[in-house]
Amino acid sequence: xxxxxxxxxxxxxxxxxxxxxxxxxxxxxxxxxxxxxxxxxxxxxxxxxxxxxxxxxxxxxxxxxxxxxxxxxxxxxxxxxxxxxxxxxxxxxxxxxxxxxxxxxxxxxxxxxxxxxxxxxxxx
Numbered sequence: 001x002x003x004x005x006x007x008x009x010x011x012x013x014x015x016x017x018x019x020x021x022x023x024x025x026x027x028x029x030x031x032x033x034x035x036x037x038x039x040x041x042x043x044x045x046x047x048x049x050x051x052x053x054x055x056x057x058x059x060x061x062x063x064x065x066x067x068x069x070x071x072x073x074x075x076x077x078x079x080x081x082x083x084x085x086x087x088x089x090x091x092x093x094x095x096x097x098x099x100x101x102x103x104x105x106x107x108x109x110x111x112x113x114x115x116x117x118x119x120x121x122x123x124x
Contacts, residue, residue: 001026002024002025002026002027002097002112002113003024003025003026003113004022004023004024004095004096004097004113004114004115005022005023005025005115005116006020006021006022006093006094006095006115006116006117006118007020007021007023007118008020008021008118009093009118009119009120010119010120010121011121011122011123012085012120012121012122012123013122013123014085014086014087014122014123014124015084015085016085016122017081017082017083017084017085018082018085018120019079019080019081019082020036020079020080020082020093020095020118020120021077021078021079022034022036022077022078022079022080022095022115023075023076023077024076024077024078024097025076028073028076029071029073029076029078029097030053030073031053031101032053032097032098032100032101033050033051033052033053033097033098033101033102033103033104033105034050034051034069034071034078034095034096034097034104035047035048035049035050035051035095035096035097035104035105035111036048036049036050036069036078036080036093036094036095036096037093037094037096037108037111038089038091038092038093038094038120039091039092039094039117040090040091040092043091045094045108046060047060047106047107047108048060048063048067048080048093049063049067049068049069049080050069050104050105050106051069051070051071051078051104052103052104053101055071056104057069058104058106062088063082063089066082066083066084066085067080067081067082067083068080068081068083069081078095080093082120085120085122086122087122087123087124088122089120089122090120090121090122091120092117092118092119092120093117093118093119093120094114094115094117095114095115096108096111096113096114096115097111097112097113098110098111098112098113099112099113
């Protein structure tokens with residue numbers, strides 16, 4: 001069983017920064033893609049960023065140039081650095097991992113393991 005634990009959320013003013021962490025246990029993440037999703041109230045869960053085992057990355061258009069996903073396979077941890085935050089970034093952010101290796105999925109259906117989520121609130 002894979003356990004994902006997010007941390008680093010909080011309340012920040014528009015223009016500020018936060019760094020989310022996702023620590024995995026139960027397996028090493030080195031061969032697997034990892035993803036960050038978010039879900040705002042009344043909206044569907046959407047992908048924010050993903051990173052493959054070979055370090056290729058994907059970003060949603062809404063966060064390109066502001067967010068950076070990275071990973072440390074020794075620490076079994078994935079991060080999401082969020083800069084220039086906007087009120088529209090307010091959501092619960094989730095870390096996710098697929099059961100199988102390969103390219104990073106871009107939809108929730110491609111992921112099998114989820115963290116509990118961490119709240120990010122950006123005030124205007």
